[in-house]
Amino acid sequence: MLPAASLERVPAPTPRAESGGEEDVNAGINAAVEACVEPLNQARTDEPPPQSQPLPSALEIERLAVASAALPALNAAAYEPCVVDLLFGLLCDVARRRQPQVELALRGDPLPTDVPRAVWRRSLQAQGIWFQLLSIAEQSTAMRRRREIEIESGYDRLPASFARVVAEAATAGVRVEEVRSVLQRLKIRPVITAHPTEAKRVTVLEIHRRIYRRLMDLESPRWTPRERRALVSALGNEIELLWMSGELRREKPTVAQEVAWGLHFFGETLFEAVPLLFEKLEDALRQSYPGEHFETPRFFQFGSWIGGDRDGNPFVNNEVMRATLHENRLACLKRYRQRLIELTQTLSITAEAMPVPEAFQKELTRALERSGDGAAIAARNPGELFRQYLTCIQRRLDATLADAQRRGVGEPVEGGYASADELAAELRVIEQALLGTQSTALAGSLVRPLRHEVETFRFCTVQLDLRENTTVTGKTLVALWRAQPGLVNEPGEEPDAEPPAPQSPEWKAWLLAELARPREKDASCDDVLKTLPAVEAETLQIFRTVRDMRKQVDRNAFGAFVLSMTHHATDVLGVYLLAKEAGLFTDAAGVESCTLPVVPLLETIDDLRRAPEILRELLAVPMVRRSIRAQGGVLEIMIGYSDSNKDGGFFASNWELSKAQTKITRVGNELGVSIAFFHGRGGSVSRGGVPAGRAIAALPASSVNGRFRVTEQGEVVSFKYANRGTAQYHVELLASSVLEHTFKSEREDELVPRGEFDEAMEALSGASRATYAKFIEQPDLITYFQAASPLEELSMLNMGSRPARRFGARSMQELRAIPWVFAWAQNRHALTGWYGVGSAIAAFLDVRKERGLDLLRRMFDESRLFRLIIDEVEKTLAQVDLDIARGYANLVPDEAVREAIFAQIEQEHRLTTEMVLKLSGGREVAERFPQFRERLARRLPAINQVGRQQIELLRLYRQAVNDQERRSYLMPLLLSINCIASGFGATG
Incomplete structure (x- = not known):
């Protein structure tokens, strides 16, 4: 068995053989590519040119342009290494011209110890840039691979396509009535969050986007050699801009900057991707159910926590929330204005060429009269009735935009739209007019996508969720209790009585x-x-702001109030009371129902286990039931992957989350209330960041039922939504996976509960949690963790506006899950994704012997959840390097603490590796995942090199004798953290 570090030497896979008489052609192409790329491979091994004689860039560009000429003819397997070499060559060219010593580091040679610190910093930045370029190359390759599948086998063979899911449903006998029923309740909402896991600035994301587009340009065979040289040169310029832009924020981002970061992805890809998603579903339904008519609601919308998530973030207040809502509104209004201008320019249809329906003529007459300038509009576009109508729409939208730019200050601008529904209705008038004149293609390709945009993004772009912690809401409720008449004689005096204890019967009775x-x-x-x-007044004002801003922005401007660390039903009832005090009930008396959904967030394992009890107690309150009915008849419950993992370890967290969903769904069915789950996933495996399709497929049967919400955090957002092709793929992957689970989950053997499987999962979970708890509850673990990782230094990496700890505490209990995971990943322990699993399996086999092994192997083959857990544990083990981890451990000054804790980690790692391979039948870690191994193998040499540098930087930084010396080490240290995070593609 090879150690994880042996992945550095895994060769790239051989390009797949083609069939059908094309073997000779492809062999010739491959030979040509090898000839083109050979100079690049040779350049990696040769000695770098002397500093005084750098290779002229023109020669490098020429060489790379020749190599890139083969790209259009390559299949995905051959395309990726060619693109990787192209990008590596261009980066080396920049390094050679800008700072030749850095090229040594890029080629894998350690820098001399006496190089200036500026060179050290620059080499770390260059490695980070290389990881980013690798990620772009892999995204480009994945897009090419999907296109190959579609060309060779058809769109309905793409695993993540609506076409495949709907075709399989039709083949399986899913009736039209059932499809219509599912469509009516289908509701999917990814929620973008500003958790501090994104190290890249918007400026850098924009450069990444341009690099991706340059690669797409190079795939075309139409370029002349001169044009190809220009494209490669432009690609090199973008990489040089990365070199010069700086990767780290000088200051922590403000919430306003985080809002701009989140909205960036809508302008780049998402405004376009979501309407296209609706078209794909409609096409799939027509193909598989010919002759049937389906109403497809706008089931896919985005939510956001940016500017609304106050949990532990003192920089989010009511003023910030108002500003966020205005920015969200402006983003979509500006988009609609630009689209209307384009549509007006395009629809140059004249009445003589195409007489319009009478109904449209009447609507136009009304619009011209309402504009107050009808004669001038008609005279400017004589006979062009569609342009006249669109001009009227544009003027109303301009008035709406002007009002939005005033941010509710002063008198509202007259003549605008009262709601997005009015704009969508007017666009539908144009669409129907085109359909009435047999211009179906024009209606479908030009007008309908814009109408779908308006219906989806409305006048708010995203639905803003609000989040706060029970500690804060509890203090506000106590303040309300104290403010009751008769408790205080004079303002400022202490009350005569103390409030009932939280969770006591007296407290619940008062609520x-x-x-x-x-x-x-x-x-x-x-x-x-x-x-x-x-x-406390600021907390209550949250709900007043909701009431006021709904009127100013959009009725869908807000999603829900998410209550972090919900422990009891009274925590939720307290939020309802705050909403009542702010006037968010439908009736003036405040006794009927609440207009703002309140979502309990269950984060710890104990809270997940209490979920059925919490749910029963809540649904016993008539006001809660009335509120749920008024809000659409669905109660949403959020479950947290991060804190449950930190609380109980990877295996126990996944099993407890699955059990909780099953039990909550059962209680909801029993009490006649539909349940929807909001999945609080992060980017790393430890925080629920597993492949979306597989994660959804492994959810308990009937737990999805067409409704799905999930957080998209930090680097996950840029990975999924930065580029048009990948954004379209990921939104369809998410939506089609939800649809497939809804159609199939109750019929699939892999999701049918089996007593022997559940019993084994319970035993494994309990043993895993016990091992994990014994480890994290050691009194000296915090000492080890702080010394053997960059935990404390992470707070200086300005990735988000939120502090690293809740309420400024410094205990393990108050440490956020993100830095907990982030720091263990940096020091190559990565134990949040595997610790305890080996002991659990070994203990199970000790008791059950061969029968137990046979059962676990059957579960590995037949249980989606168990297989998903073991797969992700194995991938995490591949990222562990105990040699480098030992280097971090040596930073712990207390030898006894160091040796005792690291020995436990070594023993559990060895046992977990042995047990996982026993189940999978593999010879070495991750051999079952060749693409994952290939991606990791490209990165590990540089990640390992940077890790060793980080160990030394941590030592020097912590031993510095004064602030000036400490500051001199800080920037390279932060760059090393950022670099390793980029290498693994995840932070916390």
């Missing part, structure tokens, strides 16, 4: 009494706010 008590006719939230301390 229910207040929720049932009609509000006095002249009572207002302003009166209540005056009685509260400043912090």
Whole structure:
């Protein structure tokens, strides 16, 4: 068995053989590519040119342009290494011209110890750039591979396509009525969050986007040698801009900058990708159910936490939330304006060429009259009735945009749209007019996509979720209790009585009494706010802001209020009471129903286990049931992958999450309430970041039922949505996976509950959690963790506005899950993705012997959840390097602590590797995942090199005798953290 480090020497896979008489042709192409690429391979091994005589860039560009000429003819297997060599050559060319010593590091040679620190910093930045370029090359290759499958086998053979899912449903006998029923309840919403896991600035993301597009350009065979040289040169310029732009933020980003970062992806790809998604589903339905008509609602929308997530982030307040909502509104309005201008320019149809329906003529007449300038509009576009109507729409939209730019200050601008529904209705008028004149293609390709955009993104782009912690809401409720008449004689005096203990029957009774008590006719939230301390008043003001901003922005401007660390039903009832005090109930008396969904977030394993009890207690309250009915009849519950992992380890977290979903779904069915789950996943495996399709397929049967929400955090957002092709793929992957689970989950053997499988999962989970708990509860673990990782230094990497710890605490309990995972990944322990699994399997086999091994192997083959867990554990083991981890451990000054803890890690790692391979039948870690191994093999040499540098930088930084010396090591240290994160493609 080879250690994980042996992945560095894994050869690239041989390009696949083609069939059908094309073997000789492909052999010739491959030979040509080898001839073109050979100079690049040779350049990697030769000694770099002397510093005084750098290779002229023109020669490098010429050589790379010749090599790139083969790209259009290559299949994906041969394309990827060619693109990788192209990008590597261009990066080396930049390094050679800018700082020749850095090229040594890029080619794998360690820098001399006496090089200036500026060279050290630059070499780390160059390695980070190389990881980014590798990721772009792999995204480009994945897009090419998907196109190959579609060309060779058809669109319905793409694994993530609606065409395949709907065709399989039709073949399996899913009736038309069932399809219609599923479509009516289909609701999918990825939620972009600003968790501090994205190290790249928007400027860098824009360069990445241009590099990706240059690679797409190079795939075309139409370029002359001169044009190809120009394209390669332009690609080199983009890489040089990366070199000069700087990778690290000088200061922590503001919430406003995070909002701009999130909206960046809509302007680049998502405004276009979502309407295309609806078209793909409609096409798939027509193909598989010919002659049937389906209504496809706008089932796919985006949510956001950026500017609304207050949990542990003191920089998000009501003023920031208002500004965020205005920016979200402006983003979509500007988009619609640009699209309307384009549509007006395109629809140059004249009445003489195509008489319009009478209904459209009447609508046009009304629009011209309403504009107040009808004669001038008609005179400017004589006979061009569609342009006249579009001009009227554009003027109304301009008034709406002008009003939005005023941010609710001053008198509203007259003549705008009261809601997005009005704009969508007017676009439908044009669409129907084109359909009425047999211009179906024009209606479908020009107008309908814009209407779908408006119906999807409305006047808010995203639905903003609000999030706060029970600690904060609890303090506000206590302040409300203290503000009751009769408790305080004079303002500022201490009350005569203490509130009931949280979760006590008396506290619940008070909450229910207040929720049932009609509000006095002249009572207002302003009166209540005056009685509260400043912090508590700010919390209550959240709900008042919701009420006010819905009117200013859009009725769908808000998604839900997510309550972090929900422990009991009374925590949720308390939020309903805050909403009532702010006037968010449908009736003036405040006793009927709440208009803002309240979503409990269950994060710890204990809370997940209490979920059925919490749910029963909540649904016993009539007001809660009325609110759920008014909000669409669905109760949403969020489950947290990050904190449950930190709480119980990887295996126990996944099993407890699965059990909780099954039990919650069962209770919902029993009580007649539909349940929807909001999955709080992060980017890394430890925080739920597993392949989306497989993750959804492994969810319990009937737990999806057409409804799915999931967080998209940090680097995951840029990976999925930075480029048009990848964005379209990932939104369809998510939506088609939800649809497939809804159609098939109750019929699939892999998801049918089996008593012996569940019993084994319970035993493994318990043993795994016990081993993990014993490890993390050691008194000296925090000492080890802080010294043997860059945990403390992570807070200086300005990736997000949020502090690294809740409430400024420094204990393990208050450490956020993101830095917990991030730091263990940096020091190559990565134990958040595997620790405890080996001991659990070994203990199970000790008791069950061969029968137990046979059972686990059957589970490996037949249980989706168990297979997913073992697969991801094995991939994580491949990223562990105990030699480098030992280097980090040596930073722990206390030898006894160091040796005791590292010995446990070594033993569990060895055991987990042995047990996983026993189940999978593999000879070495991750041999079952050749593409994963190939990607990792490209990165490990550089990651390992940077890791060793980081160990030394941590030592020097911590031993520095003064602030000036410490500052001199800080920038290269932060660059090393950023570099390793880029190499693995995930942070926390």
